[in-house]
Amino acid sequence: EPEVTQTPSHQVTQMGQEVILRCVPISNHLYFYWYRQILGQKVEFLVSFYNNEISEKSEIFDDQFSVERPDGSNFTLKIRSTKLEDSAMYFCASSEVVQTQYFGPGTRLLVL
């Protein structure tokens, strides 16, 4: 069964460093999303992406964040200069049309 994959599963970085989180959505899906979950809190929407552009972003998704679909299969989330409060589980999701979203296993990011 097709699934969304994410790499790495865990990432530890120093404050101020750049990180790139990678996702491979399900191949025929057209809509892509990033969510994050700070430990002990609810899942929060970051950004949605369709037709090679951002379709919606949250207040959390400030200038430090960017997304890209560089090669038609990968979907990446870049955090330019990480802060302590960026420590969270980051989930990628994809959907074929605007309906059920399929989530990846997540990347646990720890900023020291």
Next chain:
Amino acid sequence: KNEVEQSPQNLTAQEGEFITINCSYSVGISALHWLQQHPGGGIVSLFMLSSGKKKHGRLIATINIQEKHSSLHITASHPRDSAVYICAVSQDTDKLIFGTGTRLQVFP
């Protein structure tokens, strides 16, 4: 104020019990989603519904649009059902607005 509220926050049950998790929302929605988050963190979509009722195996989800309320029922609960169950809504766009989740533990 949270747009999506769930109750209870935590739920403990004996194997075989019938379980109900409730979700109330305060915004207009196009669809309501029930998801399951495993202890390792992975999230799986269970249901997406905009009216009525859906059933999949031992899981049943209902929604009352007028009352802005949904329930997730698990019949004949089993220890493998232990997880966090999350209610989320989508509005005009496809972004999901999540509730805080209900942690369910089913004991043998």
